[in-house]
Structure formats: C-alpha cells, structure tokens
Amino acid sequence: MSEPRLVRGLLRGLTVLRALNETNYATAMELSKRTGLPRSTVYRLLDTLMAAGYVGIGARKETYQLTILVRALSDGFNDEAWVTVRYFRTAVLSAQRLYRAVKDESGWVSLGQIVRMAPASDPPWR
Numbered sequence: 601m602s603e604p605r606l607v608r609g610l611l612r613g614l615t616v617l618r619a620l621n622e623t624n625y626a627t628a629m630e631l632s633k634r635t636g637l638p639r640s641t642v643y644r645l646l647d648t649l650m651a652a653g654y655v656g657i658g659a660r661k662e663t664y665q666l667t668i669l670v671r672a673l674s675d676g677f678n679d680e681a682w683v684t685v686r687y688f689r690t691a692v693l694s695a696q697r698l699y700r701a702v703k704d705e706s707g708w709v710s711l712g713q714i715v716r717m718a719p720a721s722d723p724p725w726r
Contacts, residue, residue, distance in 0.1 A: 609645075612637060616645045617654065617670070625658040625665040 612635075619634040620626055628646060632639040646664055649655035654673075658665040 612641065613645050613649060616642060617649065617666070620655065620664060620666055621670070625660060625663040627662050628664070631664075 615635045615637065616631055619631050623630070623634075626634070628639055628642045631637075631646075632642045635642065637645075646655055650657075650664075653669045654667055655664050656667045657663070
C-alpha cells in the first residue's frame with residue numbers, strides 16, 4: 601500500500617494555528633520557536649491565515665491572535681458522535697478502577713486521595 605500524499609503547507613499551517621491557540625497571542629519569533637518552523641515560513645503562514653480570516657493582528661506589539669472565524673472550524677463537530685458506547689464503557693470502567701483504588705473504609709473518596717496518588721506518569725485510572 602502506498603504512503604498517503606500529504607500537503608506539507610497545510611500541516612504547517614495547522615501547526616501554527618495549534619501553537620497560537622495554546623497562547624492566545626504570540627509573535628512570529630515565539631511561534632517559530634514553539635513550532636520549530638523557520639521564522640520566514642511562519643510569517644508566510646500567518647499572512648495566509650490572515651488572508652483567510654483565521655488570524656489577526658494582536659493587541660500587543662508585533663503579536664498575532666486567532667479570530668472568531670477559528671470557532672467555525674469545529675461547527676460540524678458533534679460531541680455525541682465522539683462519545684460512542686465504546687468510549688463511554690471505557691470511561692465507566694476507568695472510574696470504577698479509580699474508585700476501588702482510593703476509597704476509604706466508609707466508601708467515600710476524597711479528591712485529596714486522588715491527587716496524592718496520581719503521579720502524571722502513571723495515573724491509577726489507566
């Protein structure tokens with residue numbers, strides 16, 4: 601089976617959108633560092649995203665920010681379609697395992713117990 605043919609420019613543009621989404625606003629230099637893309641490429645991508653209406657000039661000097669048009673990218677996404685029976689069953693089983701791992705003799709679970717016993721590398725609900 602042959603490899604899919606990817607559009608590198610699209611992937612890069614989405615990378616810039618994602619990086620900008622994480623910070624709300626950023627300079628081209630910050631985006632370049634965050635994405636690993638050359639600054640000249642970031643400028644071209646920002647110009648393209650501005651022409652398409654997804655990015656605008658930020659309030660701070662030399663910054664860029666997302667526009668409200670970015671929200672339209674998720675308009676067709678339906679949460680109900682994402683939460684299928686399989687995902688729901690997995691979530692229920694994970695919650696049951698977590699409950700068994702942290703409940704005290706009275707059957708109560710405290711958030712403190714969950715936070716103390718859940719290192720980021722190995723949470724108990726996995």
